Amino acid sequence: MKNNKNACVSGELRYRNNSAARWMAALASAAMAVAAGPAGAQLARKPSYYQQQNSKAAPEGAAAPSPARPTAPASLPMLRSRGDFDTLARVYDAGTPMQLAHVLFAVDRQARPVRTYYIDTPRYQLHVRFVRDTGLAPRAGKREIDRNYLVPDRRFLFGTLSWQQNIGSFTYEFWEGDRLTPALLRQADAQVKASFFAPVKFKTNSTLHERVATEAGIDFVSQEALIREQPYMPMNLGTATGRVRIVDEASGANALNALLPDDIAVLRQVPISLPPVAGVLTERPSTALSHVNLLAKGWGIPNAYVRDAAAVLREHAGQWVALKVAASGYHVRRLAPEEIAALPPRNVRAAAIGAVPGSARAARPDLNETRLLPLASLRARHSAQCGSKAANLGAVLAARIPSTTVPDGFCIPFAHYDRFMRTNGLAERIARMRQQPGFAGDPQIRQKALAQLRDQIVQWPVDAASAAAWRAAWQTQLGGGGVFVRSSSNSEDLPGFSGAGLYTTVPNVKTGDALELAVKRVWASVFNPEAWEARSAAGFGAESVLMGVFVQTAIDSANAGVMITRDPFDAGHPHVTYISAKRGIGIRVVEGQRVAEQVMYSSWSKAIQVLSRSAEETALQLDKDGGVKEVPVEAGRTVLTDELVLRLANAGAAVKRAFGGVDQDIEWATVGDRIVLLQARPYVERRR
Known part of the structure; x- marks a missing residue:
């Protein structure tokens, strides 16, 4: 392939045939062949x-x-x-x-x-x-x-x-x-x-x-x-224009967070989080429910797995290209100088990435509620006090779905965050941070400033009355056992903006002091760089974002995962439930860094189709001293039995009905023979 401004990469991928490595020229021209639809590609x-x-x-x-x-x-x-x-x-x-x-x-x-x-x-x-x-x-x-x-x-x-x-x-x-x-x-x-x-x-x-x-x-x-x-797997179809940025493993989180909204990111690893970009190509397979793919769907940007992506696209590094991800393959075309000159300004391009137009606004908070609200009292309407994550889980509990449970917990409402931040002059600190030279234009300067602010937030003292109330609720309602301290902001789990993976969850907190610290860490995650960039691209003002916290009993699950109540590869298949699972606690499923077990169940054909099996030899379990630990598991054991798949699909359909027929992205786990429901959020997908 010649290295010139009009060079094209058209799904040129290495494969093995009769043990001999060969290069296949998948497409010969700029025009993409019509595709069979993403489900056909995903299901081979x-x-x-x-x-x-x-x-x-x-x-x-x-x-x-x-x-x-x-x-x-x-x-x-x-x-x-x-x-x-x-x-x-x-x-x-x-x-x-x-x-x-x-x-x-x-x-x-x-x-x-x-x-x-x-x-x-x-x-x-x-x-x-x-x-x-x-x-x-x-x-x-x-x-x-x-x-x-x-x-x-x-x-x-x-x-x-x-x-x-x-x-x-x-x-x-x-x-x-x-x-x-x-x-x-x-x-x-x-x-x-x-x-x-x-x-x-x-x-x-x-x-x-x-x-x-x-x-x-x-x-x-x-x-x-x-x-x-398969040498190629489309995760989210679409087109984009941007500059190719190859992020190597050695570059770390700083290189990820330095990505800009007009970059097409070529990733050697599947990261846990990602700031808004124009497109994503990963060198390792991911799943439909990894945080990165959920963000890509919410932003409406093309995303695909391409074998040897960094090597194939190395010649385009730093260059402006047009990318198309279709079900049959991907196509990269180098832009001519006159095309680059005609591009709209960066702020206009960035505005195209984000929430569904008209929905890029945080839910209006109710700061009059200062009580700690137990899960059993929460309903969807309480999103104004506690955020959608906590409120939706209360609605799931109230639905009384057979053969399922929801771990108990309580909400620390927005009013606690607001009081804490006003006491410590957050608005003034944000204003000074924004005035730092280079803050608006240099993501690395923003990363450093945001890290300093998060460190400060964690060090600020909580007023004694609030801290005592948290400890009392933890002891009396939850028995003083291990808890997960989870984000529930007014800028996530919205109909047009998922916010998946943007904020922090602290697992298996086991002491009163650790609980207080964990709440502040969740509050501080409002200023995670990926959260800041995603909200900026979606049009959220930093001052409008408030963080509720949901404190929930920790469970040591045998299996855990996420499911979507429709086919994530083809919106025309509403009768399909997609399930992603791993052994142990489900943190690794949504991180997406290692391929989970993936199946699809069709209520029409009654068939269970396997897309991938989890080959991991370790799993995460609760540590008796707090946090999580890695333990060995039986290699090769199937995570999802047919019986469990059917039960999960039925539970997912019930959750969908509880939310008026809106498709849901549901976190689940199993303890014994019980399905445990941990979260339900609207499944957000956008096409540009």
Whole structure:
């Protein structure tokens, strides 16, 4: 690739085939190939033509009409060569890292002998069209067709055969909701292998399929294994213009916090937090519920995992580029000098990143309430006194969702923060801080000034009456045991602004002195650099932000995680629940620095699909002396059983109903056989 101002990077990613490292040129021009939709990329499977046909509009990336080609037969009983496969194949995302060529097939179990049909897929596109149009089942209604997915004594086996370019192998698969049996799978395996020219493996699309394949003794490749081999994974689709900034591991937090709103950040690691930027490319896979991805969705910026991102984009470091993240791949184009000159001023560009227009305002606080409010008394309306996080948890408790619990706690309302800060002259200190030379324009100067202010806040004394009230509530209501001291500001968990990961939580506080210090640390986190930058980009004034604190009984969970009550990769799938989980306490799940176990459950297909498994050999647990500790765990053990996934999905649906049908981002844990609900916030997604 030449190093010049018009150089392009179009998803050029390294992969291995037959143990030889090769470079693949994924795109040859600036125009992106249309994509299959982010869910197809995330699930490493053929996009659903059925869903495309039944949506109001074709999704971005629906496969384009096939070009003119030689007349193909309606079907073939065998595929004797790659030429036969190509003749019948439909290709999604041609020329991209997500290219997928596939041929539909049907096994007619009623025929004597049993017969396999490899279908002209561009012509028929759906199995039902083939069996009706060719006269195999010309009058089959919906109920009769559905039987071929749901019952053992079906006439047809409807499947798909695909070329998986990332592993250099053919696979065959069935719809994730197909209620396969071991006998049916053995029959399908024998038919496909007897009529196909190359080695082919069964690809599982659900946990049921994995169990059936194991029982049938059929070797398989899992969906999760294929996803691990993907060189690219879109997390949030979109376009952006900005300057490429590569943040190496050795650069640390200072380099992260020095990022500007017009930077496109190329990250070697997935950070816990991030200031507002124009776009994000990470070199390590993340999850849909990592703090960084939730922030990217809230800001409406493109975000993707790109294998070897720093090496691929090194030639663009410091240069202005246009970035596009699509489901089929990403594209980076160097801007010409005249394009750079035409860019709007930085403050205008920064204003494009932030909350949904019109929602960038902190909730108006009620400073008349000075009492410590127990969780049982809180409802959604108490966000004016305690913040949405604490108020929403009270509403979840009041919903009395079966088989769930909410750990007890109490709210320290905004009035305590306001009194503490006014007593210590916060407004004057902020004014002087803003007047420091370079504060407005240099993020490193801002970092240093904000760190000094946080240190001062932690050192200021709390009035004796307030401190005594906190200790008394901790002792009498919560029994003086370990507690999590959590932020609940008026500038987070809002319908148009998530604020995920911006503020501090202090885990497992076990003494009265530590409680007082933890409250001040949460208060001081209003001035975390990532919080300051995110609020500035969203239009929040620093003086309008107040911090409530929620003190909550600590639980030593066996498993913990986060779930979203819809498909985070495709808004057109409201019937899907996405769940991310790890063993132990769930801090690592939302940090996103290590890949969690990820599954998706569809209440429509009843299928549980695995996107990734957690391979960690340690977990976080409560330390008897306070804080958390790392402990070894059984390697390879599955975190989420099918039974737990179903229970979590049902609990998530109940939480969603409690908030008027608004999709929720829910933190959960398990203790024994109980699901513990720890937080519920609106799921915020924005597209620019």
